[in-house]
Amino acid sequence: MLVLRRKVDEALVVDGVITVYVLAVEGERVKFGIEAPPDVVVVRRELLTAEGQRQALRQKQDALARETDPTRRQRLTATIARLQQALALAPESREARQE
DSSP: OOOOEEEEEEEEETTTTTTEEEEEEEETTEEEEEOOOSSSSSOOGGGGGGHHHHHHHHHHHHHHHOOOHHHHHHHHHHHHHHHHHHHHOOOOHHHHHOO
């Protein structure tokens, strides 16, 4: 594990394509900004579980239903497809389907 110290307004770059900015430090909470190519999925760790993915999928589907901008609709559609694929592969999902 690489451990770094950064101050507000400083950043780090991952693999030359992902930039993580430190936007604010509020007590024990840190606010990040992340720039990544559209094909890179950036998720909170809790979304790596099947339940987290189901919740994110519902949120993205709701957002898609409200969205009118064609570019944003396209991005949401791609994100939904990736979440659906990840959910189909999640161990918790396979176990739930077998019951």
